[in-house]
Structures are given as C-alpha cells and as structure tokens.
Amino acid sequence: MKLRVLSLCAFACTACAFDIDDFFDRLDTALTISAFHDNLRARLSGTLDLEIYHFEQPAPGLIDSSIDTLFNPRLTLFLDAQVGSHIYFFSQSRLDRGFDPSDNGAQIRLDEYALRVTPWDDGRLTLQIGKFATVVGNWIPRHLSWENPFINAPLVYENLTSIRDKSAPFSLFDFVYGFYYYQKYAFNPVIWGPSYASGISVSGRLDRFDYAVEMKNASLSSRPESWNVTENGFEHPTFSGRLGFRPNEAWNLGFSASEGPYFRREAETTLPPGRDIGDYREFVLGQDAGFAWRHVQVWVEFYEARFEVPRVGNADTFAYYVEAKYKFTPQFFGAIRWNQQLFGDVSNPDSGSVRWSDDLARIDLAAGYRFTSHTQLKLQYSYQHETTGQGRDNHLVAAQLTTRF
Amino acid sequence: MRLRGLLWFNAVFSIMPVALWASAVVEGRVELPKSHTAPVQAKRYEIVTKGGVLSTQPPLAVVYLDGAFPKLASLPTKQVAQKDLTFVPALLPVPVGTKVEFPNLDETYHNIFSYSPAKRFDLGRYRPEERPIPTQVFDKLGLVTLRCDIHEHMRGLILVLNTPYFVMTDTDGHFRLSGLPAGRYTLKAWIDSRTTREKPVELKNDQTLHIDFP
Numbered sequence: 114m115k116l117r118v119l120s121l122c123a124f125a126c127t128a129c130a131f132d133i134d135d136f137f138d139r140l141d142t143a144l145t146i147s148a149f150h151d152n153l154r155a156r157l158s159g160t161l162d163l164e165i166y167h168f169e170q171p172a173p174g175l176i177d178s179s180i181d182t183l184f185n186p187r188l189t190l191f192l193d194a195q196v197g198s199h200i201y202f203f204s205q206s207r208l209d210r211g212f213d214p215s216d217n218g219a220q221i222r223l224d225e226y227a228l229r230v231t232p233w234d235d236g237r238l239t240l241q242i243g244k245f246a247t248v249v250g251n252w253i254p255r256h257l258s259w260e261n262p263f264i265n266a267p268l269v270y271e272n273l274t275s276i277r278d279k280s281a282p283f284s285l286f287d288f289v290y291g292f293y294y295y296q297k298y299a300f301n302p303v304i305w306g307p308s309y310a311s312g313i314s315v316s317g318r319l320d321r322f323d324y325a326v327e328m329k330n331a332s333l334s335s336r337p338e339s340w341n342v343t344e345n346g347f348e349h350p351t352f353s354g355r356l357g358f359r360p361n362e363a364w365n366l367g368f369s370a371s372e373g374p375y376f377r378r379e380a381e382t383t384l385p386p387g388r389d390i391g392d393y394r395e396f397v398l399g400q401d402a403g404f405a406w407r408h409v410q411v412w413v414e415f416y417e418a419r420f421e422v423p424r425v426g427n428a429d430t431f432a433y434y435v436e437a438k439y440k441f442t443p444q445f446f447g448a449i450r451w452n453q454q455l456f457g458d459v460s461n462p463d464s465g466s467v468r469w470s471d472d473l474a475r476i477d478l479a480a481g482y483r484f485t486s487h488t489q490l491k492l493q494y495s496y497q498h499e500t501t502g503q504g505r506d507n508h509l510v511a512a513q514l515t516t517r518f
Numbered sequence: 519m520r521l522r523g524l525l526w527f528n529a530v531f532s533i534m535p536v537a538l539w540a541s542a543v544v545e546g547r548v549e550l551p552k553s554h555t556a557p558v559q560a561k562r563y564e565i566v567t568k569g570g571v572l573s574t575q576p577p578l579a580v581v582y583l584d585g586a587f588p589k590l591a592s593l594p595t596k597q598v599a600q601k602d603l604t605f606v607p608a609l610l611p612v613p614v615g616t617k618v619e620f621p622n623l624d625e626t627y628h629n630i631f632s633y634s635p636a637k638r639f640d641l642g643r644y645r646p647e648e649r650p651i652p653t654q655v656f657d658k659l660g661l662v663t664l665r666c667d668i669h670e671h672m673r674g675l676i677l678v679l680n681t682p683y684f685v686m687t688d689t690d691g692h693f694r695l696s697g698l699p700a701g702r703y704t705l706k707a708w709i710d711s712r713t714t715r716e717k718p719v720e721l722k723n724d725q726t727l728h729i730d731f732p
Contacts, residue, residue: 134633134663135711138673147555156558193558203562229561239565246563254563316565325565355565362627362645405627407642443631443640486633486665 137487137518144518155194161516162187162258166214168509173497174271175213175306177298185214189257201229212337213271213306224337225309238317244340246307247333248314248325248355249369250414251401256307262438263479264493264511266306268452269416269432273300275470278335278376281383281393281423285461288425289469301334301375303397303418303432303454308333311342312350326354332375332395334420339377349374349391355399363406369399375420385423393421408440422459428469429457444484450477471502489515542698542721546729548579548691548707557671559603575608579731580677580708581693582611582684584716585701590682595619595653598664598674600628605664605674611684611708612676617655622646629667636660636678643668661711677708707731 144157164185172178187209194202205225211217212224227243246253252270255261265271275282275292277299282288292300308329316325331339332351339345351373358366375395376384384390396419404411415433422428432454440446452475460466475497483489495509553576593616599606601623612618620641622628630652631640636659641652656662656678664674687693695705700723706716715731 138663138711142554145555145558151556154556154558156560158560191560191562193560193562195558201561203560205562225562227562248565256563314565323565362625362643405643407644408640410643440640440642443638444633483633486631486663 134485134487137485140518152197153194155192157190157192159188159190159518160258161518162189163514164214164264164511165513166264166509166511169507171297171507173495173507173509174265174268175273175302177211177213177215177217180216183214183216185210187258198234199231201231203227203229236318238315241314241316242312244309244311244342245314246309247304247329247353247371248316248327249304249308249333249353249371249397250355250399250416251365251367251403251412252414253307255412258513258515259489259517262436262446262448262481262491263450263477264491264513265477265495265509267414267434267436267450268454268473268475269414269434270302270304270306272302272432272454272473273297274302274430274456276301276334276375276395276420276422276428278339278380280380281376281385282425283383285425285459285463285467288422288428289459289467292470298336301336303395303416303430304333305336308335308340309337310335310340310351311345312347321359323357323359324354325357326352328352329373332373333371333397334375334395335377345377351395353397363404365401365403367399367401369397369401371395371397371399383423388423393423395420410438412436425459425461425469428459430470431455431457444482446481448477448479448481450479451475452477468501471499471505474498474500487517489517491515541723542700543694543696543726544581544583544698544705544719544721544729545694545726546581546692546731548581548687548693548709548715548731550577550579550687550689550691551709553577557673559669559671575604576689577710578609578689579687579691579693580609580611580679580684581687581695581731582679582681582706582708583695583698583719584681584704584706587681587683587699589613589615593617597621598676599623600630600666600672603669603672605672608673609675609677609686611679611686612656613682613684614659614678614680615655615657616678617653618676619651619653621651622648627668628672630664631667632662632664634660634662637662637676640667663711675711705729 147154166183189207192204206223208221225245227241227245229241231239278301310329310331312327312329314327329351330345330347353371355367355369374390376390398417401414413435418430420428434452436450438448455472456468456470458466459469477495479493481491491513493511497507499505595617597619598610599621620630627643629643637656639654659678659680662676666672685693685695698721700721702720704716705719708714
C-alpha cells in the first residue's frame with residue numbers, strides 16, 4: 114500500500130515537473146519580444162535563489178553575518194537584447210540582502226550592464242563597454258547559481274586577506290595582526306567574486322587561440338561599491354587580460370594577468386606623505402585549465418598575486434583550486450573542490466620577517482539535483498582549516514534552491 | 519521446397535511496408551499558431567562570441583492516424599542534429615521504438631538532455647567528430663523536449679507515436695497522408711504540447727479524404 118502511495122506521489126511529481134517545465138517554456142516565450150522583422154529581439158529571464166547557510170563564527174569567506182544561520186534569498190533578473198547580428202546588450206539586476214550573503218536588509222542593485230559589438234561574423238574581434246565580469250580566469254562562465262556546482266566561490270575569490278582598500282596600515286604590525294581589530298568588511302580577497310567593475314574590453318578568437326583584454330575602473334580585489342563608475346572613475350585604471358588556447362573542444366587552457374591600484378579614494382589621507390593611490394598596485398598572474406567530456410568536468414586555477422603595501426613592502430600570496438563535477442544521472446550531480454591559499458613573508462628592520470596571513474586549506478563537497486530543467490537543489494559542506502597560525506577550523510553547511518525562468 | 523517458399527513469403531511479407539497494400543489518402547490543412555519569435559542567445563560570459571542571428575523556427579504540426587497497428591519489423595534510424603546552435607529538425611515525429619542519433623555539427627560542445635517523462639537522458643558533452651554518434655531509443659509514447667545544458671535557448675521536440683502513419687505539415691499547415699489502410703480511425707493533428715485536435719475518419723481503398731483542422 115505504502116509502495117503504491119509512493120509510486121502515485123512519484124508519478125504526480127513527475128507529471129507536475131513536466132507541467133512546470135511547460136509553464137516556464139511558455140513564460141520564456143511570453144518574455145521574449147521582437148520587432149523590425151526579428152532584427153530587434155529582447156528576452157527577460159532570471160533566477161530565484163533561496164539559500165540557507167549554517168557556519169561557525171567568524172563567518173567564512175565573504176559571508177557577512179553575526180548570526181550563525183543565515184537565510185539569504187535573491188532574485189536576479191537578466192535582460193538580453195540583440196540588434197541585428199552584431200550588437201548585443203545585457204544587464205543583470207538583483208534584489209537581495211547584499212552582493213555577498215549578509216544579514217543586512219533588502220537592497221536592489223544593477224550589477225551588470227554591457228553593450229557588445231561584434232563587427233565580423235567570425236568572432237575575431239568583439240568590443241564591450243559597461244559594467245561586467247572580469248575576463249581573468251575560467252570561473253566566471255559558471256559563477257551564477259544555475260551553472261555553479263557549488264553555492265559559494267573558490268577560496269581565492271572570497272577569502273579575505275589582510276589587504277584593506279579603505280585605509281593603509283600604520284605599520285607592519287597593524288597590517289599583519291590588525292585583521293581582527295576591524296570589521297570583516299574592511300578587508301579584501303585577491304579577486305572579489307566575479308569582479309563586475311566598469312570599463313571596456315576587446316576580445317576575439319584567432320583559430321585555436323582566444324584573447325581578451327580589459328581596462329576597468331577598479332582592481333580585481335576591489336569591493337562591489339568600487340565597481341560603479343559613479344563611485345570610482347578611471348583616474349587609476351586596472352588592466353587585465355587572458356590568452357586562451359583550445360587544442361580541442363575538451364580542453365581550454367589560459368594565462369591571465371592583471372595590474373592596477375587597489376586603494377579607494379578615501380585611503381589617500383592614510384598613505385605615507387608624497388605618495389598617492391597609483392603607487393600601490395595589485396599584480397595578479399593566473400593560469401587556468403578546463404577539461405570536459407561527457408559527464409565529467411574539471412577546472413583548475415592557479416593565482417600568484419602581489420600587493421604593494423605602504424609601510425610594509427610587497428605582500429605575496431599563492432592560491433589555487435582543483436574542482437570536478439560529475440553527473441551521476443541526468444538529474445543528479447556531485448562536485449568536489451580542493452582550495453588552498455599560501456601567504457609569503459613580509460619584513461621590516463623592526464619586526465623581522467613574518468607571514469602576512471595564515472595559510473588556509475578548504476575542501477568543498479556538493480551534491481545537486483535538477484527536479485526539472487528550471488528547478489535545482491544544491492547542498493554543500495565545506496571544511497576550512499588554517500594550516501599555520503592558530504590552526505582554526507570552520508565548518509559550513511549550505512543549501513540553495515534555484516528556480517530559473 | 520514448399521516450406522522454403524513459405525519462409526520467403528513470410529520474410530518478404532514482414533519487411534514489406536504496410537503502405538504497399540494500403541491505399542487511402544487523407545489531405546487537408548491544419549491551422550497553425552502564429553510564428554514564434556526567434557530565440558535570444560545569452561552570451562553574457564562568453565568572452566569570444568560570433569555574430570549571427572538564430573533562425574526562426576516556424577510552427578509545424580504533425581498529423582497522424584491513431585489506431586492499433588502492427589509494429590513495423592524494422593525502423594530506420596533518425597537524426598536530430600545540432601547545427602548553428604539549434605536543433606535540426608526542431609520537431610521530429612517517430613514511431614515508438616525508433617533509434618535517434620544526435621550528431622553535433624557545430625564547432626562547439628553541446629550537452630543534449632531531456633527530463634521528459636517519455637524519455638529521461640543526458641548525453642553529456644561530446645565533440646563534433648566523436649564516433650559513434652550518441653543515440654537514444656525512444657521506446658515510450660509521448661512528447662520529449664530536448665534541451666542543451668550549455669546553450670539555454672536551444673529547444674527541440676521528439677513526438678513518439680504508436681502509429682506508422684504520420685506526416686509533418688508544411689509551414690502553411692498543408693499535409694497529405696497516403697498509403698493508409700481502410701477502416702475507421704481517429705485522425706489527430708498535434709499542434710503543440712497542449713493542443714492536439716482530432717477527427718474520426720472512415721477510410722476506404724483508393725479514396726482521398728479532405729480534412730481540415732481549423
């Protein structure tokens with residue numbers, strides 16, 4: 114009897130899932146408009162994410178919350194528009210509790226907008242202007258909730274270091290040991306998430322090679338507020354680029370580089386006399402590789418970064434991760450990611466040589482199930498351990514239900 | 519000798535298309551819905567994109583004779599290709615038990631999948647030159663929606679039918695279904711996932727019926 118009831122429920126769910134898919138397909142058609150004989154077409158789409166995090170304090174990564182269990186809903190709307198075959202526009206706006214998960218109140222933002230011109234059909238050159246994700250690395254194409262096998266970002270994109278962009282450290286001691294004296298949000302990672310800074314990019318493909326270079330108004334480590342052109346102009350631009358090589362469709366290899374000043378304007382008064390923001394830069398070198406075949410996907414990124422820090426000197430760090438995803442069935446997938454970030458030493462005559470942040474290792478495990486082609490549930494567990502210093506641990510458990518339309 | 523002759527007769531009989539001794543014809547027109555808007559391709563995070571507008575796929579209908587017909591001894595393998603980031607054809611009617619190949623004719627990866635109750639599968643990512651071409655056997659009646667995990671805008675349909683008598687309309691809705699067996703049946707016009715029109719028909723040999731689906 115129970116089996117029959119279960120079978121009936123399973124059948125009802127399947128039928129319901131099919132109806133939901135059909136509904137979203139119709140909605141998609143309704144949200145696509147065209148004019149001028151299909152030469153102007155626009156589509157409104159989006160995702161609704163319901164996330165819940167449970168962690169130990171201090172909250173890991175870019176999560177900014179004083180409570181241990183955080184509910185973080187997010188509505189994302191995309192507009193994609195195409196004018197003829199050479200002009201493309203897109204935007205992303207969000208209603209959530211902050212760009213990164215936080216216990217703040219609701220806010221609405223325009224996170225991305227860009228106009229892209231592709232003069233030739235073969236893709237040899239593309240120009241893009243606006244506020245959009247960086248061209249560096251290979252994580253960007255899967256950073257949104259539907260594509261990302263995990264709920265959070267790799268460690269290098271979210272681990273807050275001792276670098277802070279709103280004020281310069283008063284001393285080496287302040288730089289190395291000051292982390293816990295300030296609010297967490299005062300610090301910066303090597304790359305802040307997808308880095309939706311404003312600027313212009315040129316990209317294209319030449320046979321098996323592809324290239325992309327960009328000039329942005331903020332460095333890779335800069336916080337979301339710095340990405341707006343109204344907040345931060347182009348007096349101190351950041352230049353980044355990536356050279357990619359695809360020996361075949363399965364492999365994708367790339368080398369990235371970026372350099373630019375990382376201090377915000379308000380830090381100017383805290384700099385040593387006679388120095389300005391442009392004197393302190395962030396340099397990043399990156400190597401990435403991706404492999405995909407049938408149901409397996411593997412990604413690797415290595416980053417070497419250097420920050421020029423006032424009153425301290427060069428602060429170097431090396432970070433990498435290896436990530437793999439496998440689809441066990443058409444609807445069920447699993448993913449594993451190993452992340453590590455190592456920090457170099459900084460020194461001065463008074464304090465001697467000291468590591469500027471504690472080395473970290475983190476393993477992320479995730480499982481996901483797609484109920485329909487529009488709904489997905491992901492569960493994640495992360496264990497983070499400081500491999501130097503006090504050896505602190507942190508456990509994160511998270512769930513994310515995504516509805517895509 | 520007589521036994522061998524009988525075996526030959528049986529063998530030829532079993533592979534001979536039913537249409538050879540069925541001769542009724544139905545023709546007419548299906549009122550099709552308004553033409554779709556061409557899909558918009560999301561290219562937000564592709565740092566290298568090619569120009570080009572995705573083609574509009576005009577609505578088509580499938581007209582078929584519903585009834586209890588003997589299964590065909592062998593079914594030809596059909597193809598749904600991925601070309602220029604679309605499914606070609608966008609709609610494929612097949613009799614139940616048909617094997618369908620999914621060749622990738624683009625220079626990029628595709629990842630074809632379906633969560634439809636009639637067929638749940640995921641072919642994963644495969645190269646254009648990869649052999650054998652990934653296939654699926656469609657052994658359950660119903661509508662199968664094909665999608666691509668990489669290219670969100672791609673959508674295709676496979677309509678799995680329990681009849682060997684079906685035809686696709688042209689873009690104006692006209693159809694001609696020939697070689698039909700005599701008898702009383704239901705003629706159906708599948709228009710979209712929610713709309714299937716039907717009419718009872720009585721077919722006689724060497725007769726042509728005209729039926730419209732308004």
